[in-house]
Amino acid sequence: MTILDVQGLGISFGGVVAVDDVSFTVAPGEVFSIIGPNGAGKTTLFNLVTGIYHADRGRVRLAGADVTGVAPHLLAGRGLVRTFQNLQIFFRMSALENVMVGNHLAERTSLLSDLFGFPSVARQNRATRRRALDLLERVGLARYADVAAGGLPYGVLKRLEIARALAANPKVLLLDEPAAGCNAVETEAIDALIGEITRAGIAVVLIEHDMKLVMRISDRVLVLAQGRRLAEGQPRTVRNDPSVIAAYLGEHGAREADRAYG
Amino acid sequence: MMLAAAFTSRRGTLLLLVAVMLLVPLVAPSSFYLRVAALVWIFALAALGLTIVMGYAGQVSLGHAGFLGIGAYAVAIGPRHLALDPLLSLALGALLCGLVAYLVGKPILKLKGYYLAIATLGFGLIVALVLASESAVTGGPDGMPVARLSLFGWRVTGALTWYWVTAGALLLGALLALNVEASPTGRALRALHDSEIAAAGAGVDVASKKLAAFVIGAVYAGIAGALLALMNGLITPETAGFMHSIELVAMVIIGGLGSVTGAVVGAAFLVVLPQALTSLQEYEQAVLGLLIMVFMIFLPSGIVPTLRRLVLERAS
Amino acid sequence: MAEFLQLVFSGLTVGVVYALVAMGFTLVYNASDVINFAQGDFVMIGGMGTVFLASAGIALPLAALIAVLAAVVVGLLLHRLAIEPARRATPVTLIMITIGASIFIKGVALIAFDKQFHSLPAFSGSDPIAVAGATILPQSLWVASGALALFAGLSLFLKKTLLGKALLATAANRLAARLVGINVAAILALAFGVSAAIGAVAGILVTPITLTRYDVGTLFALKGFAAAMVGGMGHPFGAIAGGLAIGLLEAFGAGYVSSTYKDAVAFLAILLVLFVMPRGLFGGRSVERV
Numbered sequence: 001m002t003i004l005d006v007q008g009l010g011i012s013f014g015g016v017v018a019v020d021d022v023s024f025t026v027a028p029g030e031v032f033s034i035i036g037p038n039g040a041g042k043t044t045l046f047n048l049v050t051g052i053y054h055a056d057r058g059r060v061r062l063a064g065a066d067v068t069g070v071a072p073h074l075l076a077g078r079g080l081v082r083t084f085q086n087l088q089i090f091f092r093m094s095a096l097e098n099v100m101v102g103n104h105l106a107e108r109t110s111l112l113s114d115l116f117g118f119p120s121v122a123r124q125n126r127a128t129r130r131r132a133l134d135l136l137e138r139v140g141l142a143r144y145a146d147v148a149a150g151g152l153p154y155g156v157l158k159r160l161e162i163a164r165a166l167a168a169n170p171k172v173l174l175l176d177e178p179a180a181g182c183n184a185v186e187t188e189a190i191d192a193l194i195g196e197i198t199r200a201g202i203a204v205v206l207i208e209h210d211m212k213l214v215m216r217i218s219d220r221v222l223v224l225a226q227g228r229r230l231a232e233g234q235p236r237t238v239r240n241d242p243s244v245i246a247a248y249l250g251e252h253g254a255r256e257a258d259r260a261y262g
Numbered sequence: 263m264m265l266a267a268a269f270t271s272r273r274g275t276l277l278l279l280v281a282v283m284l285l286v287p288l289v290a291p292s293s294f295y296l297r298v299a300a301l302v303w304i305f306a307l308a309a310l311g312l313t314i315v316m317g318y319a320g321q322v323s324l325g326h327a328g329f330l331g332i333g334a335y336a337v338a339i340g341p342r343h344l345a346l347d348p349l350l351s352l353a354l355g356a357l358l359c360g361l362v363a364y365l366v367g368k369p370i371l372k373l374k375g376y377y378l379a380i381a382t383l384g385f386g387l388i389v390a391l392v393l394a395s396e397s398a399v400t401g402g403p404d405g406m407p408v409a410r411l412s413l414f415g416w417r418v419t420g421a422l423t424w425y426w427v428t429a430g431a432l433l434l435g436a437l438l439a440l441n442v443e444a445s446p447t448g449r450a451l452r453a454l455h456d457s458e459i460a461a462a463g464a465g466v467d468v469a470s471k472k473l474a475a476f477v478i479g480a481v482y483a484g485i486a487g488a489l490l491a492l493m494n495g496l497i498t499p500e501t502a503g504f505m506h507s508i509e510l511v512a513m514v515i516i517g518g519l520g521s522v523t524g525a526v527v528g529a530a531f532l533v534v535l536p537q538a539l540t541s542l543q544e545y546e547q548a549v550l551g552l553l554i555m556v557f558m559i560f561l562p563s564g565i566v567p568t569l570r571r572l573v574l575e576r577a578s
Numbered sequence: 579m580a581e582f583l584q585l586v587f588s589g590l591t592v593g594v595v596y597a598l599v600a601m602g603f604t605l606v607y608n609a610s611d612v613i614n615f616a617q618g619d620f621v622m623i624g625g626m627g628t629v630f631l632a633s634a635g636i637a638l639p640l641a642a643l644i645a646v647l648a649a650v651v652v653g654l655l656l657h658r659l660a661i662e663p664a665r666r667a668t669p670v671t672l673i674m675i676t677i678g679a680s681i682f683i684k685g686v687a688l689i690a691f692d693k694q695f696h697s698l699p700a701f702s703g704s705d706p707i708a709v710a711g712a713t714i715l716p717q718s719l720w721v722a723s724g725a726l727a728l729f730a731g732l733s734l735f736l737k738k739t740l741l742g743k744a745l746l747a748t749a750a751n752r753l754a755a756r757l758v759g760i761n762v763a764a765i766l767a768l769a770f771g772v773s774a775a776i777g778a779v780a781g782i783l784v785t786p787i788t789l790t791r792y793d794v795g796t797l798f799a800l801k802g803f804a805a806a807m808v809g810g811m812g813h814p815f816g817a818i819a820g821g822l823a824i825g826l827l828e829a830f831g832a833g834y835v836s837s838t839y840k841d842a843v844a845f846l847a848i849l850l851v852l853f854v855m856p857r858g859l860f861g862g863r864s865v866e867r868v
Contacts, residue, residue, distance in 0.1 A: 050463070052459065071462070072459070072462040072463055073461075073462040073463075073464075073465050073466055073467050073468065076462070076463055076464060076465035077465050081463065081464075082463055084459070084460065084463075088457040088459055088460035088463070089456070089457070089460070090452065090453045090455075090456040090457060090460065090461075091456050092452060092455065092456055092520075093449070093452055093453065093456070097449060097452075098453075100449055101449050101450065101453040101461065101464050101466070102464045104446060104449070104450055104464050104465050104466050105464075105465035107446040109445065109446050109447070111447055111474055113445075114441065114442055114445035114446060114447040114448065115438050115441055115442055115445075115447075115478070116438065116441065117437075117438075117441035117445070121441070121445050121446070124446060125444065125445070125446075128446070161460075164460075164464060165463075165464075167464075168463075168464055168465055316670070322670060369849075369853050370849065370852070370853075372853075372856060373852055373856050374856075375669065376613055376669075376807060376811055377807060377811075377852055377856060377857065377858070379613075379673075380803060380804055380807040380848065380852075381848070381849055381852055383800065383803075383804075383845075384804070384845035384846070384848050384849055385845075385849075387800070387841060387842070387845055388842045388845055388846065391838070391839060391841055391842045392842070394838075395836075395838040395839065504796070504800070508677055511670075511674065512674055512677070512678075515670060515671060515674050516674075519670070544688055544689050545685070545689065546685070547681060547682075547684060547685030547688055548681075548682055548685025548686050548688070548689060549685070550681055550682075550685065551678050551679065551680070551681030551682030551683070551684070551685050552678070552682050552685075553678075554674065554675075554677070554678030554681065554682075555660055555675055555678035555679055555682060558664065558667070558671050558674045558675045558678060559660060559663050559664045559667075559675060562664060562666075562667040562668070562671045
């Protein structure tokens, strides 16, 4: 079964082909990782899939429906949710409110009831708040609930983004370098969290530079280089692919991956 | 403790506002002061509208006085040329502001930053120009008189009456603004202020939320403009002018961007200050400019957030 | 045809001045990301300063020179006392600071000068020159050639001098400029000084045609800002093209539509340009990086 189906996606910026004919599919509950050297087009691929960029070529299907060119907020409504490589946090809001925004799609109020403060709004706020607190608990950030997000450390914000994304009830969750800049303990927490997410049947598409993490948790790995697909398969296969080793992992990376397998 | 609550909670903000509103008539030495206070309430109402646009949603508007002008001329033109009741004219003017904001906002809110600033500035200038040029309807640059407001047969006149009418309008405006702030809509607006891309990623329809904020902000300004015209009994195109737009922005920022109390404090500052400076005569403008600079340089986050920080630091 | 040509002449004359003001906006914006709303007041200082110095008996060229220097001093002070201390403020706060500065400068000008309109004698007579059925004022030629000289001088300065190159480098990447040892604060001051000088010269050139008063800066700032935005903020050629476009639109608006609505025509055109090209004529396609 396939939840996300990407076929022949491509885009150019001023004549430079950033992503070229990339295809892949992801199944529910699967961890699908996208790796590749810096500038390989990983984040651009995310931006294409999530509707931030308009693809020059190719299609994206979500749960069987063609969603190519659909606006980001509508994609979120269909269950395609992401986090960002460069944090996109609502810095002026509390951690709790950040996650509450993630629940926006589930909120049933109107502009008029919000203006006039009908009782339904207070009810809705309580429900959203409860849900957001649960999610903060799940990612281990409950104690930061009322702290302004602008004052929180980087590693915490990475998990806050995941909590916000989960609040939107994703079917497919795209995580862009969730462990970047995190210490070993935080990386472990993210590892465990991803496991938990996939057990709930959510498909995770992961961009990550931490090879240990990628090799350990991925079901399948797609390797990009210069915007093109270099290899795809199980971590073990990809790791032994000579072209991948040459283009990306290099000596050092291959050793590190070996260690991860132990 | 009470002070801290007044700065942080919704109820505290409203109670503080009511307390000040009750206090002013007791200490005002003459009706002149009541009129100045009524002006503060009116401009605070307009600034609150801008707070929703700029403070919550983070969208710059350098033409907000345009809506002030539309609302003001609605209550001048309605009774005079269309034989409408002033109160009905006020309602229609507010509606017109919302409609114009919808039509203008739909295309221009796609612009960002300085491009949005110049587009809104252009809108304000065009409104002021139309008001100054269509003399047959608007009386041209000299403006036009405004019929007295009567509410169900009761003529609204006198400084104290206007004080309470405007205070009531502001209180209602503050209540609604506070409602929005803590609602799903308010969260969506404040979210897109910080990151449109992340807000959209969370399912927020960024374009329609911005438009909603712009429309609400316009209706606030329109009602404020109508009250201004009705109280003064005379209206000129300057109401919609660039300087007024700038003053509204200055109120919102000097008071503290995004804070309801801040909008009121900022309005008080910029309404009372020129009154106090008139004794300086030709030095008035220089001192006003200097004070705006000094406040922005030394209190860049605005009066109320700075006070709030001090109070909270002391409380903890 | 003659009428058309006449409108082109008058449109280009004011358009050149808008282009100069827009150039001032662009210089400061590129160096510091600040939109300096006091830009128009440099135009006023140039014009009013020259008028009052000349009326005090100083020869016109010397009076003009002193007025330009005065504008430069004001520009440097603005940077040092108002912009530098607020470096970390948000863009909106910075805008408010420069607007406050603009009100302050006008207020001081009101005290130092007066409330009246003033003019300067045209530099080389005021007998219109006939061109293909239309006429052109000699002063318009002064404005045009003065502006050309300024643009050329500025271009040479930026491309040929070390200081100019440092300014360009700072505009391109402030951090990198700092790393290669450029004194960024001094460069920002330079940008304010140069933009003040450009504004003041524009003011002196155009005063014989448009008159001047303590508060003319507001309109020049609005039009110059609009010109810079239409061109695409930060692009020098955009500033020139935007300035000329707005000057021409105003002239055609006044000639063919209605003189009361000439400002409306210009701003409507700006709105239309921005709807089609949200980053101005030279702003290019935007790609958001996330």
